[in-house]
Amino acid sequence: MDAVTRLLSDLVAIPSVNPMGRVMSGPGVLEAGMTEYLAGYFQSLGVEYARVPIAPGRSNIMAWYHSNSSDFTVLFDAHQDTVPVDGMIIEPFEPKVEGGKLFGRGSCDIKGGMAAMLLAFARLVKQRPSGSASVVMACTVDEEFTHIGSSKLAETPEIADLAIVAEPTKLDIVDRHKGSIRWKIRANGTACHSSTPQLGDNAIYRMGRILGVLAEHACHLAGSTPDPVLGPPSLSVGRIEGGQSVNVVPDWCEVEIDRRVIPGEQSSDARNWVESDLRQKLGSNDFKSLEFLSPWVDMPPLSGEGRLTSTIIDALKSSIDVATGHQATVIGVPYGTDGGPLSAVGLPTIVFGPGDIAQAHTKDEWVELDQVRLAVEAYYQMVCTLGSLPARTKTPRRT
Numbered sequence: 001m002d003a004v005t006r007l008l009s010d011l012v013a014i015p016s017v018n019p020m021g022r023v024m025s026g027p028g029v030l031e032a033g034m035t036e037y038l039a040g041y042f043q044s045l046g047v048e049y050a051r052v053p054i055a056p057g058r059s060n061i062m063a064w065y066h067s068n069s070s071d072f073t074v075l076f077d078a079h080q081d082t083v084p085v086d087g088m089i090i091e092p093f094e095p096k097v098e099g100g101k102l103f104g105r106g107s108c109d110i111k112g113g114m115a116a117m118l119l120a121f122a123r124l125v126k127q128r129p130s131g132s133a134s135v136v137m138a139c140t141v142d143e144e145f146t147h148i149g150s151s152k153l154a155e156t157p158e159i160a161d162l163a164i165v166a167e168p169t170k171l172d173i174v175d176r177h178k179g180s181i182r183w184k185i186r187a188n189g190t191a192c193h194s195s196t197p198q199l200g201d202n203a204i205y206r207m208g209r210i211l212g213v214l215a216e217h218a219c220h221l222a223g224s225t226p227d228p229v230l231g232p233p234s235l236s237v238g239r240i241e242g243g244q245s246v247n248v249v250p251d252w253c254e255v256e257i258d259r260r261v262i263p264g265e266q267s268s269d270a271r272n273w274v275e276s277d278l279r280q281k282l283g284s285n286d287f288k289s290l291e292f293l294s295p296w297v298d299m300p301p302l303s304g305e306g307r308l309t310s311t312i313i314d315a316l317k318s319s320i321d322v323a324t325g326h327q328a329t330v331i332g333v334p335y336g337t338d339g340g341p342l343s344a345v346g347l348p349t350i351v352f353g354p355g356d357i358a359q360a361h362t363k364d365e366w367v368e369l370d371q372v373r374l375a376v377e378a379y380y381q382m383v384c385t386l387g388s389l390p391a392r393t394k395t396p397r398r399t
């Protein structure tokens with residue numbers, strides 16, 4: 001078994017399931033087991049490392065490789081968590097290799113990418129290639145739900161000159177994706193016996209009127225000025241809940257809204273826009289009954305405009321070509337990543353990794369081991385090449 005298969009098997013065998021807002025407990029829920037394994041890995045390399053507590057039982061873990069011949073620092077970011085295993089048709093935590101693929105939860109998203117980064121990091125530590133950049137390796141928590149790990153990391157954008165975020169990109173360079181903001185709107189009413197509905201105020205009927213306005217708003221967004229790569233912003237109502245029982249006029253109803261923002265948009269503006277639309281189009285009784293709950297996800301878009309220079313992109317492309325023979329293209333993707341919070345604070349950021357997003361979160365998740373092997377070479381070569389670039393002026397910029 002080669003180093004890639006061995007390390008990736010180890011990572012997949014350690015459950016690190018993100019409950020995604022559900023009530024779940026027990027071993028394998030949250031990232032603690034993975035963090036412990038990573039601590040042991042960095043300890044065995046003899047490098048400086050640190051746990052950064054983020055929430056109860058959840059810590060980012062960071063490790064450092066210091067170059068003695070370059071001022072340029074690369075941040076490697078790979079998240080520790082995976083989505084849950086509901087509906088999987090393979091054993092999620094018993095990694096199996098078949099036909100050059102490794103199967104298991106997280107193999108594609110993103111333990112394959114994490115294994116590649118760890119192996120490139122270990123090789124840098126052992127070989128200390130002259131002229132290479134320095135590396136901060138950050139393994140974050142909660143990428144799959146609310147990004148609290150990368151948001152913490154984004155509080156110190158001065159730690160690096162370029163962030164490389166591991167996600168399955170088929171070894172292409174992603175420099176752009178949408179952000180998202182998710183929140184609930186609650187409509188209130190007055191409960192009473194359903195045999196005398198005229199005495200109550202039905203919150204579900206009220207929500208029906210609200211949904212009409214939200215659907216119109218979504219339609220309007222679909223026709224608004226698009227991002228040249230990512231298309232227009234969007235709004236979708238994904239869940240609805242309300243009422244106590246069929247014989248009670250409901251006094252509450254809630255919907256969950258997913259608003260995707262494009263580069264140049266502020267999520268707070270997007271949310272305010274929905275609110276002002278409802279204020280204008282609803283009767284005042286309806287509007288007064290509404291509560292706009294605080295967002296539980298507020299992830300900025302990834303956009304490298306003005307900061308990801310052509311020098312950096314050229315260095316990355318040539319590194320990938322030299323290391324793997326793959327002619328990487330620069331693309332935008334529909335999904336969100338840890339790169340959003342990092343780029344929002346002015347840190348030049350790209351997303352790059354092995355595997356195809358089509359296999360992420362699936363019932364038989366897998367990654368091609370050859371892709372992971374190529375990613376090790378690419379990450380290593382990137383750090384070697386980027387070492388010759390000047391460090392940026394590290395003034396954090398909030399957008």
Ligand SMILES: [Zn+2]
Nearest residue numbers: 109110143167
């Ligand atoms: Zn991921």
